[in-house]
């Protein structure tokens with residue numbers, strides 16, 4: 001096997017990137033796929049969600065930053081379950097912007113996953129809420145990007161600029177980067193402005209928009225409290241994302 005690499009991104013805070021990336025990793029691993037989730041955000045939220053640790057201290061000097069500098073993620077991979085592995089992030093990841101080693105800074109992640117790419121079905125990458133070097137690395141390393149769209153005005157405005165970053169990644173070494181789709185999240189069907197933005201995005205981006213829309217739901221929000229492995233409301237927290245995963249699988253080509 002060769003992993004299909006998917007980034008979850010938008011240069012906007014709190015749009016559900018980490019929640020959706022983590023849920024995708026969990027659900028795909030639960031379906032029997034071998035998944036590696038990589039945290040490219042120095043906030044370490046994906047690390048917290050998958051590991052169940054509130055504190056990032058246990059990962060000190062064993063994170064994606066060290067993996068990028070070393071040139072291989074393999075020694076830094078942690079195990080959440082048989083099928084779900086991850087590489088952690090902490091605050092020090094921002095220092096990667098100062099990297100002055102032998103390879104182009106934007107290709108560090110692509111190189112670092114190269115040796116393990118045959119060991120997984122999927123490598124899923126979470127990104128920070130900005131167009132930093134971490135996001136550029138994720139886009140250069142990926143086959144697909146899932147664009148996260150919170151049904152809110154600022155998120156709508158962010159999409160064209162994010163599209164420019166995708167073009168940038170295609171022009172700078174990753175010509176085959178594809179958009180898996182635009183995923184609308186955190187929608188509130190009682191709010192007319194939410195509904196209007198959703199209509200607008202569908203009109204503009206047509207089939208690029210996933211048919212599944214993720215509503216705001218308390219059990220999904222509480223995943224950050226209960227996690228995946230000891231969660232009394234796991235069914236409510238995961239059921240909508242199961243539809244998203246079905247759609248995602250129909251849109252990406254597995255290698």
Ligand SMILES: Nc1ncnc2c1ncn2[C@@H]1O[C@H](COP(=O)(O)OP(=O)(O)OP(=O)(O)O)[C@@H](O)[C@H]1O
Nearest residue numbers: 012013014015016017018019129215216217220221
């Ligand atoms: N569908 C949902 N329903 C309810 N709450 C949600 C949902 N999705 C995410 N949340 C909550 O909203 C907040 C933001 O979600 P998340 O951390 O996934 O966004 P993010 O885009 O990764 O944020 P950041 O830009 O800070 O990395 C979190 O508190 C999360 O638990």
Ligand SMILES: [Mg+2]
Nearest residue numbers: 017018041045
């Ligand atoms: Mg996040």
